[in-house]
Amino acid sequence: MRTLYHLLGNNLVANITNFTVWFALTFWTFIETRSVFATGMIAGVYLVFTAGFGIWLGSLVDHHSKKLTMLASSLVSAIFYSLSLALLMAFPQVAFTNPYGYPLWVLVLLIMLGVIAGNIRSIALPTLVTILVPEDRRDKANGLVGMVTGIGFLTTSVISGFLVAWGGMFATLILAIAFSLLSFAHLVFVPVNEPRPDPTPEEPSAPRQIDLKGTIKVIAAVPGLFALIFFATFNNFLGGVFMALLDAYGLSLVSVQTWGLLFGALSSAFILSGIIISRTGLGQNPVRTLLLVNLIVWGVCCVFTLQSSIWLLAGGCFIWMLLGPYAEAAENTTLQKVVPLERQGRVFGFAQSVEQAASPLTAFLIGPLTQFVVIPFMTDGTGAATIGSWFGTGPARGIALVFTLSGIIGVVVTIWAFRSKYYRQISAAYAQPSPD
Numbered sequence: 001m002r003t004l005y006h007l008l009g010n011n012l013v014a015n016i017t018n019f020t021v022w023f024a025l026t027f028w029t030f031i032e033t034r035s036v037f038a039t040g041m042i043a044g045v046y047l048v049f050t051a052g053f054g055i056w057l058g059s060l061v062d063h064h065s066k067k068l069t070m071l072a073s074s075l076v077s078a079i080f081y082s083l084s085l086a087l088l089m090a091f092p093q094v095a096f097t098n099p100y101g102y103p104l105w106v107l108v109l110l111i112m113l114g115v116i117a118g119n120i121r122s123i124a125l126p127t128l129v130t131i132l133v134p135e136d137r138r139d140k141a142n143g144l145v146g147m148v149t150g151i152g153f154l155t156t157s158v159i160s161g162f163l164v165a166w167g168g169m170f171a172t173l174i175l176a177i178a179f180s181l182l183s184f185a186h187l188v189f190v191p192v193n194e195p196r197p198d199p200t201p202e203e204p205s206a207p208r209q210i211d212l213k214g215t216i217k218v219i220a221a222v223p224g225l226f227a228l229i230f231f232a233t234f235n236n237f238l239g240g241v242f243m244a245l246l247d248a249y250g251l252s253l254v255s256v257q258t259w260g261l262l263f264g265a266l267s268s269a270f271i272l273s274g275i276i277i278s279r280t281g282l283g284q285n286p287v288r289t290l291l292l293v294n295l296i297v298w299g300v301c302c303v304f305t306l307q308s309s310i311w312l313l314a315g316g317c318f319i320w321m322l323l324g325p326y327a328e329a330a331e332n333t334t335l336q337k338v339v340p341l342e343r344q345g346r347v348f349g350f351a352q353s354v355e356q357a358a359s360p361l362t363a364f365l366i367g368p369l370t371q372f373v374v375i376p377f378m379t380d381g382t383g384a385a386t387i388g389s390w391f392g393t394g395p396a397r398g399i400a401l402v403f404t405l406s407g408i409i410g411v412v413v414t415i416w417a418f419r420s421k422y423y424r425q426i427s428a429a430y431a432q433p434s435p436d
Contacts, residue, residue: 058349
């Protein structure tokens with residue numbers, strides 16, 4: 001457990017670094033361009049990269065030392081952040097105020113590659129939990145993983161808001177480079193015992209290839225596992241709305257400094273959730289827990305933007321953040337139980353790719369759709385005339401309407417999932433003994 005605590009602390013530094021860059025880039029771009037289209041595209045770029053690289057990163061985790069892949073993650077991030085800093089210094093600031101100009105989008109691509117390099121940690125860490133933690137304590141350990149994510153979000157939100165207000169992306173990238181190298185240096189001295197699994201008939205010599213066909217075969221062998229992954233995929237399809245529009249909506253109500261502080265305070269819900277999970281676990285059936293929290297989250301999404309209120313928004317975000325780690329820990333605990341260790345990196349990577357594949361579509365579509373269709377609809381269109389008297393009118397209310405509709409869809413689909421045969425199948429699979 002001492003090794004796990006060191007790994008959690010190291011991941012915390014790396015997460016804060018990468019989340020800060022990502023949040024700051026979104027804040028900074030919106031302030032420079034005042035374009036919801038641009039922030040939606042940034043979310044889309046991030047999610048496309050996540051989906052595109054997930055399977056390959058999972059293969060790296062399975063075929064190499066987990067520690068080595070995490071070290072490479074920090075080093076590659078530092079390199080891309082350095083290239084981004086050089087580009088930022090090569091152009092005048094006015095060049096980045098055009099939401100359609102190539103300097104802005106080259107900068108976005110370079111920064112996003114640095115952030116995505118950190119994603120290998122989100123694949124490697126659950127496999128290390130499998131190695132380091134006994135099965136009956138993994139759900140609680142996954143709660144600690146969620147708590148680290150929460151602390152990262154809390155710190156990130158505060159740092160990002162003030163960094164952008166004080167030094168823009170220049171200061172953000174300087175700190176990102178320094179802390180990426182710091183996490184690299186610390187991890188070098190953390191001893192991690194990673195026993196390699198014995199060769200099996202399915203993997204006689206653990207060939208260093210992606211082997212997508214074999215990964216799909218492993219997933220298909222567990223009844224209901226594909227359905228679990230696809231349910232998470234659908235949730236991320238709707239979750240792309242949050243990534244594309246939440247910052248724009250929050251910044252329409254308060255200043256960037258206030259939004260950063262508020263989001264940081266709300267992120268304490270992640271920490272509270274992680275503490276609760278680490279003490280109580282997830283119950284006998286994590287899949288049931290996953291569906292229950294999704295039902296609550298989407299119910300909240302139906303109402304937390306019904307009126308233009310920062311307090312209503314804050315309350316909804318708090319509940320969303322409080323229950324988010326439950327969903328992540330439930331999925332991780334299920335996969336750790338039903339998937340053999342030697343395949344977990346690829347399965348986690350496959351899940352990451354497939355689950356995130358839906359969100360780019362949402363993020364790419366929702367920004368332009370909101371900007372050019374929904375906002376006019378709620379500003380001086382039919383929506384404003386029909387429900388504007390109580391819902392409100394204007395650009396912010398257009399964004400709010402998208403959240404409400406997304407919540408209604410999420411509730412309907414979650415109720416269907418509860419009643420499906422796939423829920424019963426994966427629950428039964430989890431109840432069986434772990435694969436050897």
